[in-house]
Amino acid sequence: MGILEGKKILVTGVLTDASIAFHIARLAQEQGAEVILTGFGRGLSLTTRIAARLPHPCPVIELDVTNEEHLQKLAPQIKEHLGQIDGIVHAIAFAPETALGGNFLNTEWQDVATAVQVSAFSLKSLTVACKSVFGPSVSVVGLDFDGQQAFPIYDWMGVAKAALEATMRYLAEKYRDWETDRKSTRLNSSHLKLSRMPSSA
Numbered sequence: 001m002g003i004l005e006g007k008k009i010l011v012t013g014v015l016t017d018a019s020i021a022f023h024i025a026r027l028a029q030e031q032g033a034e035v036i037l038t039g040f041g042r043g044l045s046l047t048t049r050i051a052a053r054l055p056h057p058c059p060v061i062e063l064d065v066t067n068e069e070h071l072q073k074l075a076p077q078i079k080e081h082l083g084q085i086d087g088i089v090h091a092i093a094f095a096p097e098t099a100l101g102g103n104f105l106n107t108e109w110q111d112v113a114t115a116v117q118v119s120a121f122s123l124k125s126l127t128v129a130c131k132s133v134f135g136p137s138v139s140v141v142g143l144d145f146d147g148q149q150a151f152p153i154y155d156w157m158g159v160a161k162a163a164l165e166a167t168m169r170y171l172a173e174k175y176r177d178w179e180t181d182r183k184s185t186r187l188n189s190s191h192l193k194l195s196r197m198p199s200s201a
């Protein structure tokens with residue numbers, strides 16, 4: 001019996017079978033979890049194809065974390081497929097090219113804003129959007145990168161990752177109020193070492 005037997009988990013950020021989230025979803029299923037994925041924009045059809053390569057093909061919900069309508073429809077769609085969830089994996093990040101690669105001093109605010117909204121603010125958007133389908137004990141996990149140091153080409157994505165860490169801490173603090181709903185919630189960010197970093201994440 002796997003350690004996630006009977007758990008239901010929403011996994012975001014699966015784009016290809018090289019996506020970290022793909023392997024999280026695969027392992028979660030191997031450990032007995034029921035998984036649902038989200039897919040974004042033009043990548044949605046790719047995510048749908050990749051979902052079929054998991055040990056147990058699973059549904060894919062369309063979600064652009066900057067789209068209020070998608071966020072509002074998320075919980076009802078989760079409810080339809082899984083009822084409620086026990087975990088969320090936030091594996092979403094994006095920065096425009098101008099915000100990476102050594103251009104730190106010249107990046108326009110709009111591009112910085114995009115990086116921070118998609119990569120950090122989205123943790124709040126996603127977590128709040130799912131609150132109504134939380135099971136009695138929920139874990140939210142974000143994928144982090146060392147926010148304590150400045151790396152030469154990570155630039156505004158590095159700033160967005162530091163914001164993701166801070167967002168995690170603030171959400172944990174806000175969750176104290178949510179605990180009064182008799183739900184226990186854990187928030188963790190997982191520091192990853194650089195593996196194969198797509199240019200935009």
Ligand SMILES: NC(=O)c1ccc[n+]([C@@H]2O[C@H](COP(=O)([O-])OP(=O)(O)OC[C@H]3O[C@@H](n4cnc5c(N)ncnc54)[C@H](O)[C@@H]3O)[C@@H](O)[C@H]2O)c1
Pocket residue numbers: 012013014015016018019020021039040043063064065066090091092093094118143144145192193194195196197198201
């Ligand atoms: N690859 C690494 O070495 C590394 C290191 C540290 C942290 N991370 C983090 O791990 C996570 C996954 O990255 P990855 O390396 O698997 O890359 P990836 O490109 O496969 O994953 C990024 C995902 O973000 C999604 N996304 C982008 N904009 C979105 C939006 N507006 N709405 C919804 N989804 C959106 C993409 O569709 C994609 O699925 C990211 O948070 C990344 O910063 C990766």
